Amino acid sequence: MSLQVDNLVGGYSRIPVLKDVSFDVKDGELVGLIGLNGAGKSTTINHVIGLLRPFSGSIKINGIAMQDDIEEYKKQIAYIPEFPVLYKELTLKEHIETTIKAYDLDEQAAWEDANKMLKMFRLENKLEWFPVNFSKGMRQKVMILCAFITNAKLFVIDEPFLGLDPVAVNDLLNLIEEQKKKGSSILMSTHVLDTAERFCDRFVLIHNGQIRTEGNIEKLQDEFGSKDSSLNDIYLKLAKEEANE
Numbered sequence: 363m364s365l366q367v368d369n370l371v372g373g374y375s376r377i378p379v380l381k382d383v384s385f386d387v388k389d390g391e392l393v394g395l396i397g398l399n400g401a402g403k404s405t406t407i408n409h410v411i412g413l414l415r416p417f418s419g420s421i422k423i424n425g426i427a428m429q430d431d432i433e434e435y436k437k438q439i440a441y442i443p444e445f446p447v448l449y450k451e452l453t454l455k456e457h458i459e460t461t462i463k464a465y466d467l468d469e470q471a472a473w474e475d476a477n478k479m480l481k482m483f484r485l486e487n488k489l490e491w492f493p494v495n496f497s498k499g500m501r502q503k504v505m506i507l508c509a510f511i512t513n514a515k516l517f518v519i520d521e522p523f524l525g526l527d528p529v530a531v532n533d534l535l536n537l538i539e540e541q542k543k544k545g546s547s548i549l550m551s552t553h554v555l556d557t558a559e560r561f562c563d564r565f566v567l568i569h570n571g572q573i574r575t576e577g578n579i580e581k582l583q584d585e586f587g588s589k590d591s592s593l594n595d596i597y598l599k600l601a602k603e604e605a606n607e
C-alpha cells in the first residue's frame with residue numbers, strides 16, 4: 363500500500379478544512395483527486411507532501427509517517443505543483459543536478475533518464491538556460507523532468523494539464539504509465555475530467571473537505587448515474603445535489 367490517509371482532519375487555521383478524510387493510493391495506481399474550486403484538493407495535497415501537519419488522523423507512505431522519519435518520508439515523494447516553482451539562480455542543468463543530490467540518485471542512471479526527457483520535451487539545447495527564459499509550459503516540463511528522474515514511490519501531481527500543450531500532455535501521460543508499470547503510485551488532482559476519466563484507475567471525489575465518494579468509473583456510474591454517464595456527468599450531478607441540500 364503506497365499512500366494511506368486515515369481520518370485526516372487538517373487545514374490552515376484552527377477551523378479544519380479537511381474533515382475526517384480517508385483514502386488510499388495503491389502500488390501502480392493512478393488516482394484522480396476531483397472536486398470543485400475550494401473543495402480541499404490542494405489542502406489534501408499539502409498535507410500529503412508534508413507542508414501542513416494534521417490536526418488529527420494519519421498519513422503514511424509505505425507505512426512511514428512524517429513524524430517517524432521526515433527525511434525518509436519526503437524522499438518517497440515527488441511533487442509537481444500546479445504553478446512551477448524553480449530556483450531563479452539555477453540553470454536547467456543545475457536543477458537536474460540538485461534533484462540528483464537531494465534524492466541521492468545514481469548520477470549516470472538519472473542523467474540517462476533526464477536526457478530522454480530533455481529530448482522528448484525539446485529542452486536538450488537549453489541546459490544552460492535560467493528559468494527566467496522559459497515559458498510557463500517549459501517551466502512545468504522542468505518540474506516534470508526533475509520529478510520523473512527520482513525513484514519516488516509516490517508522485518503527487520497538482521493540476522498538470524492546464525499549461526501544457528497537447529504533445530506535452532501526451533508525453534506526461536506516457537511517463538505516468540511507465541511509472542505505474544514500475545509499481546509507483548500517482549495522486550493527481552485535476553479539473554480536466556475527460557482526460558482523468560480515460561487515464562485514472564480510480565477517483566476520489568472531495569466536497570467541502572469531505573470525501574463524497576470514491577471508486578472506478580463503473581462504481582461511480584452504478585452509484586450516481588447510468589452505465590453511459592461520463593465522469594463529467596456524474597460530477598455535475600453530484601455538485602447540483604450538494605447545491606440543493
Ligand SMILES: Nc1ncnc2c1ncn2[C@@H]1O[C@H](COP(=O)(O)OP(=O)(O)OP(=O)(O)O)[C@@H](O)[C@H]1O
Nearest residue numbers: 373374375379397398399400401402403404405406
Ligand atoms: N493558505 C490558506 N489559508 C487559509 N485557508 C486556505 C488557504 N488555502 C486554501 N484555504 C481554504 O481551504 C479551502 C480548500 O481550499 P483548497 O485550495 O484546498 O481547494 P481546491 O480544491 O484545491 O480548489 P481549486 O480547485 O480552486 O484549486 C478553501 O475554503 C480555501 O479558502
